[in-house]
Amino acid sequence: MGKITIHDIAKKLNTTAATVSRALNDNKSISIKMKEKVAIAAKEMGYERNVLASNLRKGKTNIIGVIVPYADRSLFASVIRSLEEKVQEHGMNIMISQSHDSYEKELRCVETLLQAQVSTIVMSHSKGDNPKDHLKRIIDGGTSLILFDRPVEEIKTHSVTVNDYDGAYKAVTHLIEMGYQRIAHFIMDKNTPLYKERYRGYKRALKDNNLVLDPSLVIEVATKIADGAVAAEALMQLEQTPDAIFSSSDFAALGAMNYLIEKGIEVPSEFGIIGFSNEPFTNYVTPSLSTIDQKTKLMGETIAHFILNKKDNKAEIKQFQSVSLTPQLLIRNSSNRKQNLKE
Amino acid sequence: MGKITIHDIAKKLNTTAATVSRALNDNKSISIKMKEKVAIAAKEMGYERNVLASNLRKGKTNIIGVIVPYADRSLFASVIRSLEEKVQEHGMNIMISQSHDSYEKELRCVETLLQAQVSTIVMSHSKGDNPKDHLKRIIDGGTSLILFDRPVEEIKTHSVTVNDYDGAYKAVTHLIEMGYQRIAHFIMDKNTPLYKERYRGYKRALKDNNLVLDPSLVIEVATKIADGAVAAEALMQLEQTPDAIFSSSDFAALGAMNYLIEKGIEVPSEFGIIGFSNEPFTNYVTPSLSTIDQKTKLMGETIAHFILNKKDNKAEIKQFQSVSLTPQLLIRNSSNRKQNLKE
DNA sequence: ATATACAATGTAATCGATTACGTTTTGTAA
DNA sequence: TTACAAAACGTAATCGATTACATTGTATAT
Numbered sequence: 001m002g003k004i005t006i007h008d009i010a011k012k013l014n015t016t017a018a019t020v021s022r023a024l025n026d027n028k029s030i031s032i033k034m035k036e037k038v039a040i041a042a043k044e045m046g047y048e049r050n051v052l053a054s055n056l057r058k059g060k061t062n063i064i065g066v067i068v069p070y071a072d073r074s075l076f077a078s079v080i081r082s083l084e085e086k087v088q089e090h091g092m093n094i095m096i097s098q099s100h101d102s103y104e105k106e107l108r109c110v111e112t113l114l115q116a117q118v119s120t121i122v123m124s125h126s127k128g129d130n131p132k133d134h135l136k137r138i139i140d141g142g143t144s145l146i147l148f149d150r151p152v153e154e155i156k157t158h159s160v161t162v163n164d165y166d167g168a169y170k171a172v173t174h175l176i177e178m179g180y181q182r183i184a185h186f187i188m189d190k191n192t193p194l195y196k197e198r199y200r201g202y203k204r205a206l207k208d209n210n211l212v213l214d215p216s217l218v219i220e221v222a223t224k225i226a227d228g229a230v231a232a233e234a235l236m237q238l239e240q241t242p243d244a245i246f247s248s249s250d251f252a253a254l255g256a257m258n259y260l261i262e263k264g265i266e267v268p269s270e271f272g273i274i275g276f277s278n279e280p281f282t283n284y285v286t287p288s289l290s291t292i293d294q295k296t297k298l299m300g301e302t303i304a305h306f307i308l309n310k311k312d313n314k315a316e317i318k319q320f321q322s323v324s325l326t327p328q329l330l331i332r333n334s335s336n337r338k339q340n341l342k343e
Numbered sequence: 344m345g346k347i348t349i350h351d352i353a354k355k356l357n358t359t360a361a362t363v364s365r366a367l368n369d370n371k372s373i374s375i376k377m378k379e380k381v382a383i384a385a386k387e388m389g390y391e392r393n394v395l396a397s398n399l400r401k402g403k404t405n406i407i408g409v410i411v412p413y414a415d416r417s418l419f420a421s422v423i424r425s426l427e428e429k430v431q432e433h434g435m436n437i438m439i440s441q442s443h444d445s446y447e448k449e450l451r452c453v454e455t456l457l458q459a460q461v462s463t464i465v466m467s468h469s470k471g472d473n474p475k476d477h478l479k480r481i482i483d484g485g486t487s488l489i490l491f492d493r494p495v496e497e498i499k500t501h502s503v504t505v506n507d508y509d510g511a512y513k514a515v516t517h518l519i520e521m522g523y524q525r526i527a528h529f530i531m532d533k534n535t536p537l538y539k540e541r542y543r544g545y546k547r548a549l550k551d552n553n554l555v556l557d558p559s560l561v562i563e564v565a566t567k568i569a570d571g572a573v574a575a576e577a578l579m580q581l582e583q584t585p586d587a588i589f590s591s592s593d594f595a596a597l598g599a600m601n602y603l604i605e606k607g608i609e610v611p612s613e614f615g616i617i618g619f620s621n622e623p624f625t626n627y628v629t630p631s632l633s634t635i636d637q638k639t640k641l642m643g644e645t646i647a648h649f650i651l652n653k654k655d656n657k658a659e660i661k662q663f664q665s666v667s668l669t670p671q672l673l674i675r676n677s678s679n680r681k682q683n684l685k686e
Numbered sequence: 687a688t689a690t691a692c693a694a695t696g697t698a699a700t701c702g703a704t705t706a707c708g709t710t711t712t713g714t715a716a
Numbered sequence: 717t718t719a720c721a722a723a724a725c726g727t728a729a730t731c732g733a734t735t736a737c738a739t740t741g742t743a744t745a746t
Binding site: 051061078108279 | 394396406413438439
């Protein structure tokens with residue numbers, strides 16, 4: 001018995017499709033008796049609403065489009081997971097699209113998702129300083145836009161980010177509290193706001209603790225283990241070597257740490273290291289790597305909150321909110337000198 | 344200028360929506376001239392096909408539903424990534440749904456995706472020996488089903504799995520080649536076919552090398568680091584302790600390794616360890632953990648291949664294919680005794 | 687008792703694209 | 717020239733649900 005439609009139900013009940021539709025949607029102008037009859041008949045006949053038809057008529061779907069650089073990066077995977085968990089309870093679906101950190105692909109992703117008529121686009125936009133026209137087009141077309149992870153200042157819309165400045169500040173302050181004096185910094189891409197913010201937190205923490213910023217200790221490094229090792233080597237070549245590193249990337253931090261250990265430098269007693277992102281491996285390496293947790297689960301939940309609120313409360317649509325989550329310092333062995341001394 | 348429809352284009356060109364539709368779909372009964380005119384007008388007017396309407400009429404979408412226990416588990420995240428990369432080139436979209444390894448949630452996922460009228464459901468079904476009626480329902484309803492990671496024997500459909508038996512066999516054979524004699528095995532869930540297969544590979548490898556299976560060396564362990572440590576402790580309490588572990592879980596393997604190292608047992612010189620899955624952390628721990636890579640990227644690509652093939656080649660629909668990928672042995676430091684001796 | 691309101695349902699248009707079927711025009715074989 | 721085929725396009729139904737706009741019937745107010 002292929003597809004049962006509301007017309008079939010109407011025929012069986014000697015009424016019309018309009019009434020059945022209204023009954024199924026719990027419309028107030030339908031009597032309770034009729035609603036019951038329809039509900040029973042629908043169940044009996046195994047009716048299932050054709051979502052496509054419904055959405056076509058209503059001009060909206062309940063699909064949320066998500067654009068991320070790569071779906072398997074731990075931050076994005078985690079956000080996708082918690083977002084999906086929250087919205088699926090409300091009958092919404094998640095559609096994934098990957099931008100590979102490329103502007104061109106991001107444009108394609110937006111196009112695809114708009115074509116699919118998603119009701120909301122949730123995205124972490126690709127790196128670089130590209131035009132934001134496509135973001136405006138999303139909003140102008142009536143689709144709501146929620147940016148996360150990487151904020152875009154030029155666009156007025158909802159956003160959920162982590163306070164990178166605060167995370168960096170906490171990390172560096174922690175190193176200073178542990179007694180490290182010359183703290184180097186690995187910055188990834190100087191043009192990306194996110195890294196700029198972390199750099200700002202680094203500088204501020206130094207200043208607040210009366211430490212001078214030595215530009216030779218700030219190195220541009222790629223988010224790779226090998227590059228972290230190279231950078232560490234460069235640092236140790238300096239006349240005045242550092243005694244700690246705050247790396248904006250866990251991977252680079254690990255590379256540096258392994259290099260130092262190999263060179264006989266003890267971590268954390270001689271040298272402190274802290275990364276950023278709380279990548280899954282950081283807790284398992286030796287010594288375990290201190291890092292900044294970005295609250296990815298909360299991030300997904302906050303995004304979901306925006307979406308669900310918008311659904312209920314239309315008044316809120318116009319006020320765009322930017323939530324900046326407070327990251328968490330995870331003190332592990334790579335920087336925990338005091339504890340080690342105690343032992 | 345809100346939404347342009349084929350009717351608007353038709354009006355502008357003094358023709359009908361039917362002609363425009365056919366022209367846009369490159370129908371052979373439309374003249375080249377007309378096709379050109381339509382194409383130009385469509386571009387000029389900024390026309391975008393309403394996918395909902397199109398799909399409603401055609402009765403099919405180009406959405407692929409994916410059901411996984413958790414989207415952020417490395418295997419699933421990786422498969423999702425490579426699957427999306429492949430199918431997006433063909434204009435198809437991926438919809439994600441998470442079963443949390445619960446049978447009830449899995450039913451809901453199936454329901455949701457069928458409602459969304461996905462053309463294909465790709466799933467790694469939840470653990471346990473539950474009824475498979477919902478899988479049959481998917482197929483009977485005309486939606487194609489592709490199972491991956493965890494095969495279901497009762498259902499005739501496409502499937503892409505990794506040869507767990509082979510992976511286990513390779514792992515254990517490798518340990519034996521490295522000179523380990525008493526090899527323990529961590530099995531997770533004895534009722535899950537996947538673990539049974541690995542166990543079978545373990546037994547076979549022992550047999551082929553004339554080693555006796557000691558049941559006391561086969562322990563049921565959860566996929567957790569802590570449990571791996573507990574299990575290792577139990578093993579070292581035996582009268583005849585093992586000198587190697589083949590763990591069906593990287594996490595348990597790591598827990599065991601850390602426990603042994605803490606107890607002063609040297610890995611790999613005194614004790615060999617190999618895990619399974621190539622979890623992201625395995626390459627970064629010390630010593631790096633040997634493991635079995637499950638070819639997740641290839642898995643996603645193979646799934647995509649099935650989907651895209653089916654699209655073109657209808658003849659293939661009826662022949663269900665089961666592809667079993669060959670996993671790869673990754674020899675790292677936790678088991679590489681020979682290399683260590685050389686040094 | 688009459689007017690008015692509202693409850694409950696029906697009618698038909700609509701969302702936008704696709705397609706079975708019909709019509710006209712042009713080409714070409716007999 | 718007739719006839720038949722194919723090319724090129726038009727007409728209208730269709731996919732299934734929703735909803736603006738009637739319509740009918742009943743209850744309440746005056």
